[in-house]
Amino acid sequence: MDAFELIDENRMAALTARARGLAAPGRRGLLGLTGPPGVGKSTLAAQLVERLGGLAVLVPMDGFHLAQAELERLGRAGRKGAPDTFDAAGYAALLARLRTPESGATVYAPAFDRALEEPVAGSIAVPPGVPLVITEGNYLLEDRGPWAGVRPLLDEVWYLEAADERTRVERLVARHIRYGKEPGYAERWVRESDEANARLVATGRDRADLVVPVR
Known part of the structure; x- marks a missing residue:
């Protein structure tokens, strides 16, 4: 999806300027984008x-998904995407490292391959x-457990x-189908898993610095 479909040009220019x-020169800033799945x-x-x-x-938060094998071992594979299916402490540790980079050192971050789901x-x-560094993910404003270390x-x-x-x-269901889920399964997953996560994400809205309406 093109970002211009989400936000008009004037708003996009203002967000880019912000x-x-x-x-700023001489320091590294960290900007987080959050919101419900599919937004x-x-x-x-x-x-x-x-x-x-x-x-x-x-640097997306999704690189800190636990591996599928570990989710299955923990009995959490059916809730993939919930807060306890990520390495939240590892994500916070990476953000801290990115915020104060060592002189001359490149930091390597993980990504999430949607085709592999890993x-x-x-x-x-x-x-x-x-x-x-711009980071995006569902739980940047979550204030419980290890996630509480992210916002500061x-x-x-x-x-x-x-x-x-x-x-x-609808976008979320289409994305699941695009990456290999059967339509019926994709609809159930969104209804039973993604939307439960969306309700949790929404509880952090008032802690955001800026609310950005999108189409």
Whole structure:
């Protein structure tokens, strides 16, 4: 999905300028994008990185999904995407490392391969001179357990809010189908798993620095 379908050009320009303001010389800023599943977090994050040129790198929270084998061992595979199916402490530790980079050191972050449904270590290089890291994910404003350590590491967190919840859910179902789920299974997964997570994510809305309406 093109970010221009989510946000009009004037708003996109304003958001880009605000993000650029966090990329101050001599320090590294961290910007977080959060919101319910399917709202367009990864789309907007990628568009911001593109507009900012070499000033920003995207490090998604989804790289900290637990591996499928570990989820099965823990009996959590049927709830993949819930807060306790991520390595939240590991994510916070990476953010802390990114916030205060060692001189001359490139930091490598994991990504999440949706085709494999698995995290892939060492996929994203963050060179030492990049002044802004943009991270996106569901639980950046979660204030319980190890997730509580995430928000203090971020300069700002923006909450993306869908103007039309039906459209958001339809996009989410379509994404699951695109990556291999049968339509009926995709609809059940969204209804029983993703939407439970969406309700939890919404409890953090009032803690965001900015609420961004999206189409």
